[in-house]
Amino acid sequence: MKYFEPHIHMVSRTTDDYQNMAAAGVIGVVEPAFWQGQPRTNVGTFIDYFDMLIGWERFRASQFGIRHYCTMGLNPKEANYKELAEEVMKVLPRYMAKDGVVAVGEIGYDDINPTEERFFAEQLEMAKEFELPVLVHTPHRDKVEGTKRTLALVKEIGIDPEMVVVDHLNEITIEMAIEAGVWTGHSVYPETKMSESRMIDILKRYGTNKMMVNSAADWGVSDPLKVPKVGTAMLQSGFTEQDVEKVLFANPINFFAQSGRISIEEVTRPLIDQTKLYEENSALRGQTPVVEK
Amino acid sequence: MTQMTINLLDVLKQHSADGEWQWFDKKLTALANINADLNLLDIPLAMARRKMGHISITHPELSHWYTDDVARIVLLQKATETYLGDEVSLIMRAYQQGDEHEKETIIRGLCFVDQQGDLIELALDACRTNMSTMMSTIAFNNPFPARYFPEHEFNQMVLKSLFMGLDIDRVQGLAERTNESLSRMTYDFLRERIAASRPLPKTIWLAIRIVDVDDAFEIFQTYLISDDEAHRHFVLTALLQQLATNPSLIERIETHHPQESNAQILALINKTKQLSNGE
Ligand SMILES: [Zn+2]
Numbered sequence: 001m002k003y004f005e006p007h008i009h010m011v012s013r014t015t016d017d018y019q020n021m022a023a024a025g026v027i028g029v030v031e032p033a034f035w036q037g038q039p040r041t042n043v044g045t046f047i048d049y050f051d052m053l054i055g056w057e058r059f060r061a062s063q064f065g066i067r068h069y070c071t072m073g074l075n076p077k078e079a080n081y082k083e084l085a086e087e088v089m090k091v092l093p094r095y096m097a098k099d100g101v102v103a104v105g106e107i108g109y110d111d112i113n114p115t116e117e118r119f120f121a122e123q124l125e126m127a128k129e130f131e132l133p134v135l136v137h138t139p140h141r142d143k144v145e146g147t148k149r150t151l152a153l154v155k156e157i158g159i160d161p162e163m164v165v166v167d168h169l170n171e172i173t174i175e176m177a178i179e180a181g182v183w184t185g186h187s188v189y190p191e192t193k194m195s196e197s198r199m200i201d202i203l204k205r206y207g208t209n210k211m212m213v214n215s216a217a218d219w220g221v222s223d224p225l226k227v228p229k230v231g232t233a234m235l236q237s238g239f240t241e242q243d244v245e246k247v248l249f250a251n252p253i254n255f256f257a258q259s260g261r262i263s264i265e266e267v268t269r270p271l272i273d274q275t276k277l278y279e280e281n282s283a284l285r286g287q288t289p290v291v292e293k
Numbered sequence: 294m295t296q297m298t299i300n301l302l303d304v305l306k307q308h309s310a311d312g313e314w315q316w317f318d319k320k321l322t323a324l325a326n327i328n329a330d331l332n333l334l335d336i337p338l339a340m341a342r343r344k345m346g347h348i349s350i351t352h353p354e355l356s357h358w359y360t361d362d363v364a365r366i367v368l369l370q371k372a373t374e375t376y377l378g379d380e381v382s383l384i385m386r387a388y389q390q391g392d393e394h395e396k397e398t399i400i401r402g403l404c405f406v407d408q409q410g411d412l413i414e415l416a417l418d419a420c421r422t423n424m425s426t427m428m429s430t431i432a433f434n435n436p437f438p439a440r441y442f443p444e445h446e447f448n449q450m451v452l453k454s455l456f457m458g459l460d461i462d463r464v465q466g467l468a469e470r471t472n473e474s475l476s477r478m479t480y481d482f483l484r485e486r487i488a489a490s491r492p493l494p495k496t497i498w499l500a501i502r503i504v505d506v507d508d509a510f511e512i513f514q515t516y517l518i519s520d521d522e523a524h525r526h527f528v529l530t531a532l533l534q535q536l537a538t539n540p541s542l543i544e545r546i547e548t549h550h551p552q553e554s555n556a557q558i559l560a561l562i563n564k565t566k567q568l569s570n571g572e
Contacts, residue, residue, distance in 0.1 A: 054392035059424045094332070097339035098392050261343065 006252035007214035105135025439466025476505030
């Protein structure tokens with residue numbers, strides 16, 4: 001089976017993870033910009049982090065045969081540092097134009113307060129301006145209220161729900177998300193929160209349309225192989241290979257494809273090592289180098 | 294200095310569809326206002342690949358160039374023409390803000406935006422990369438290093454390329470820029486590899502001159518009859534390049550490989566034989 005991981009923070013992961021993911025069939029990932037476990041104090045560290053997502057990390061993934069895309073945004077936790085957040089908002093537009101940036105995200109609520117809401121709303125406007133889909137993080141505390149307000153804000157700003165995935169959903173919050181018409185994201189974790197078996201139950205109950213599954217693996221206890229593991233669990237509980245491919249490969253790519261910057265065709269094409277291109281043209285294989293005269 | 298005379302705008306026009314060209318032409322015209330708004334450069338630079346495609350350029354002197362490369366360099370050329378501030382800092386800024394492909398393009402096109410070596414710091418910065426793609430972009434098919442790098446920096450670039458497992462036969466001007474220090478560094482690296490029983494990079498021979506490290510000749514001779522045709526090819530190429538400055542070398546080269554079947558290598562052997570017969 002081939003898999004696509006739509007939400008993972010690879011900058012915090014090791015090369016072993018990349019190797020294991022590639023071996024398990026993961027051929028593409030989306031890395032949402034998020035916080036780093038401790039708040040940043042300077043816009044420069046945001047810039048360097050954003051640059052890493054569109055540069056070094058993309059290259060690192062390619063060395064393991066994995067395509068790397070990212071989403072750009074100011075996360076809700078750090079949105080609370082208002083002055084710094086305003087500076088970050090000023091640099092964000094130039095990242096929204098970059099190739100490989102397939103959505104605005106992850107944005108949303110954490111403490112659920114007016115400052116978070118202000119930057120959430122401003123970034124939803126930015127998504128409209130750049131015609132990008134949106135990846136929304138829902139809070140782990142007070143999830144019901146956070147999800148409710150998220151869906152209300154999306155409606156208020158006037159973004160097509162088709163362009164929004166609301167993430168970290170569970171049995172309690174999924175129904176209101178489905179009703180609102182957004183794509184539904186589920187993060188499967190090793191211990192607490194969502195497990196493989198609960199995920200299977202959700203898929204049995206609500207079907208596979210607009211369903212997305214991710215590991216949300218980062219610097220905390222998490223498992224970057226959760227997407228393939230859910231695939232195995234799906235097959236064991238009677239889902240077909242087509243179902244697995246739909247939920248764990250085609251759905252997320254089709255969602256992000258609304259950016260015009262990613263497609264199933266592109267993700268399945270073999271990754272070309274640009275360095276190899278140089279080798280293929282080396283003198284021995286017939287082409288003489290352009291030598292300056 | 295052949296590259297400088299290429300009109301990139303014409304090249305791009307020949308490679309663009311109508312819709313693409315319309316988009317580009319509009320962005321190019323808008324650069325007239327760059328002094329009021331740097332976004333007029335930043336945004337089209339970022340979008341060039343999506344809008345202009347990533348299609349191989351057929352021009353003989355632009356091997357490894359694509360439509361998005363040409364588009365981005367033309368945007369920079371135009372921007373520096375109009376920009377009232379410092380041109381070098383405008384290009385440095387575009388580089389710093391670029392994603393990996395924008396950065397590579399700027400490095401690939403250095404000689405099109407800088408005819409005096411003003412961007413040497415940027416080029417040296419590119420050499421500090423850990424990305425083999427970026428290293429290939431600065432080191433290979435690029436006239437800038439041979440033209441402007443001081444000896445030490447040029448040597449470091451060649452040696453680092455070998456370390457990263459890249460083929461240095463694509464370094465422009467390498468034969469002209471080889472020097473004693475590069476020969477020694479490379480020979481030391483070669484001996485380390487042999488001591489560690491690790492395979493030698495196939496193109497390593499191109500960076501070692503026998504005149505600088507006579508000890509190396511024996512290893513050259515061994516690899517001249519190697520089972521690996523790439524080694525045979527590059528040892529011969531290196532030796533042939535050195536004959537002009539080291540004519541006595543010819544008497545010592547034994548080129549016989551009993552089953553040489555590669556036409557290119559046979560041609561090199563014949564050339565060597567002709568030279569040794571005084572033809
Ligand atoms: Zn996350």
